Amino acid sequence: MGASYTIAMDRSVIALLLFPALAAAQSNPAAQAARKWRQGHERAIVNEFVTLLAVPNVSNDRPNIQRNADLIAKMLEARGLAPRLVSVPSGNPVVITDIRTPGATRTIGLYAHYDGQPLDPKEWASAPFEPTLRNRPVEEGGTPIALPSAGTPFNPEWRLYARGAGDDKAPIVAMLTALDAIRAAGVRMKSNIRLAFEGEEEAGSPNLESTIAANKTLFAADLWLICDGPVYQNRQQSLIFGARGSMTFDVTTYGARTELHSGHYGNWAPNPALELARLLASMKDRDGRVVIPGFYDQVEPLGPLERKAIAGAPAIDAQLMRDFWLGATDESPKGLYELLTQPSLNIRGMASSRVGAQASNVIPSTAFATLDIRLVKGMDLARTEQVVREYIRKQGFYVVDREPTADERRMHANVAKVVFAERGGTVARRTPMLLPIAQDVIRTAESARGPVVKLPTMGATVPLEAFERPLGATTIIVPIANHDDNQHTFNENLRIQNLWDGIELMAALLTM
């Protein structure tokens, strides 16, 4: 253990020389304690993480969701805590627990979710629920390697591959490890702490708000820190003060009742794939800006602190374009973080008949697309749905929200079935950066991790309203995963250094 400790110290010294900002990380005693503890327990920490990742966690897989919740409860109990599993009928359990601090005058909640996105195992380089350590990202030829033996340090650039590695089981392990470290070092806590772990965030948190509303005393807190999502793309710590909302819809266009032979009927029978292409293509201009009338009408302008924060965020577009093999971005020269304060309209997927070797010489009978809209502060779900429906109508489609009848198809040149996801989606939330508790979180995070990037909103959707509406709580998003973690797609992973950094950050936040 002596040898490995020396190596880790050397690495830390080099980091301090190269990045003076990191010196600030030493000023927070809980973060210092967390680093020491981690350096002495790397293998044990990763073991606990691997055990958690090995439990399949797609939110509609009820038996495995229960196994996740039970395992997390055991992890909490092992720390002497008294977790409870709370849920509403047909909801997945939220694991919640308290850490009381005598004399505390405020309560801080830390949230993460243990469920993960649906997946197709065939697309993964290794089985999604057999956590696999790799020496490099799989896209760079990373190969599986064995976990180092206890006492041998992990290379912090190694990555652990599994569904949920980045999104969002890492914060759970980071919080519990931070707690171990604080206690071992005897660092004093100042606030009451609540930890809550949800099991259906990737399904859109359909029951989180009602679960909280039904258990207000369990969840009451001044501040909920939503520990989810990735840190800044230059790997700098970030804090995010809001999240875009989200709504999804499906569009189906119709040709003939059955697929027709493309020779016998080609250039006579209308092609629904072409109709769909026309409709989708018409929704944005060449720059990528949505041209649906009224789409941007409700967008609430940013305040001065928020505008300053965006202007101050490190430029990362060029690096991201290189990483992602992109030759252009939408609405250039606007940068990513400016654009994320605007709503988006995105085609998630498109399908009509078959393609490539499976294609046959037909005119498709239907064409199908799934889209999502990311809403920003001020935008209303019902109004947004209305402008989209109205736009599709204006494009000449007879719009229905269920399967059109034969006669409806005969009577209208263009028919579109437009179905918005039943629950109506999630609105955007944004916490003003000038709130005192927001300023306190910024100071604490910077004492542990050096200067942080402050963003008015994240692009993705997290269930902030579930805490804000029933509890009146303030929410701030605290990410720890790497941005290149392939969350929501195949080969999801966590970069080991992000787990180490996350432990230090959680230690600081638990003791603020």
Place this chain on the structure above:
Amino acid sequence: MGASYTIAMDRSVIALLLFPALAAAQSNPAAQAARKWRQGHERAIVNEFVTLLAVPNVSNDRPNIQRNADLIAKMLEARGLAPRLVSVPSGNPVVITDIRTPGATRTIGLYAHYDGQPLDPKEWASAPFEPTLRNRPVEEGGTPIALPSAGTPFNPEWRLYARGAGDDKAPIVAMLTALDAIRAAGVRMKSNIRLAFEGEEEAGSPNLESTIAANKTLFAADLWLICDGPVYQNRQQSLIFGARGSMTFDVTTYGARTELHSGHYGNWAPNPALELARLLASMKDRDGRVVIPGFYDQVEPLGPLERKAIAGAPAIDAQLMRDFWLGATDESPKGLYELLTQPSLNIRGMASSRVGAQASNVIPSTAFATLDIRLVKGMDLARTEQVVREYIRKQGFYVVDREPTADERRMHANVAKVVFAERGGTVARRTPMLLPIAQDVIRTAESARGPVVKLPTMGATVPLEAFERPLGATTIIVPIANHDDNQHTFNENLRIQNLWDGIELMAALLTM
């Protein structure tokens, strides 16, 4: 058998009263003999058809293709003929046989193909290679029924469901049954006859021309009748004097190297599904006319007989629109048969990420479409490919014909992979209606089936050039299947009456 014969006669008498034109069918002695023979052997004829349909016939399924060829050879041998299986390396066998007529001064070939389109059995109402008789079309709730016992007549509106039922095993059984009938009735034949059955037409007949070129003496004929495709949509017999050509290509557009989270990167990272939609939508105007510059430049105008034939074809657009649940057609008010003399550009299928319940909140990494072009007389394959490629380039795409590199994707805002099918496709062919042998075929068909619809070209592609180029033969297309046979898609079927009619037509053609 007496009772059933009476019923069949009654039906025939009613038909004569309702459709005086059908009386002409009685003027051809071979067709008359064929009807009598069929009425006495319905179950045996269908049995032979069912046996042939039960052999799976997708052209890349070599063992089953061989079983088809062997079975057809046996069916020919059972008639005292001496079939040969000829093929070129890696080609499927063509079954060919001769019927010599002493004193004949001309040779007429009859062609059909025994292979069928690829399929997905999950889409079929009953297994595609377990031929199933239904009392109505499956779209109208038709249910499986047992074959009637020998001597009980088939309801001519029943349908037999199986891959290949309509396209294109029916003509094989029709020809052989017609031969049985002619012989039984002692009707004299006047020409030498050649029968040829191909096993890879649905794969684009990649080897038919080279097989014929390598066996010219076996295939030499003055006229080849290509027995394929459906009769006119009002169920009237048709003769078609040409076929559109065909070429296919795949287009892939590119976004980021992997799927990206639609929240974190939505309205910053370009969406390849939107790029593809834009490209495809731009290729046609609102009427459905192709706007690719040069696309129509090589189209050869129709002659006066051909224009007259189109003008004289019964109007069927309104009926087809009702049948197909269509509220509009492309280039309205032009009718189907006018449009089929023009080239088409068709999206066969489209795919990007996943849709519906399988969708996840990503920006797709790629989008994919397969398209086909139907060419008409005068259009050149290479020139057509060139105008399409040039058009895609003009839309702002960097066009490659293999996977683009990371740097190519980084250096170009829009990248499209455009891959034309390797063999280059098939050009269109058209036999002038004023040729004496063409006029002879028209007279013969009308003597068996009453007035026929004469069309300058069919919309689909049949391998006319394979006969025309090596042999200098004239070709005319002789369809017998119902137009609503679902050929090339699931639930392919043959209407029983079309088989009966086909037998009579084949009898007339075999004795012309």
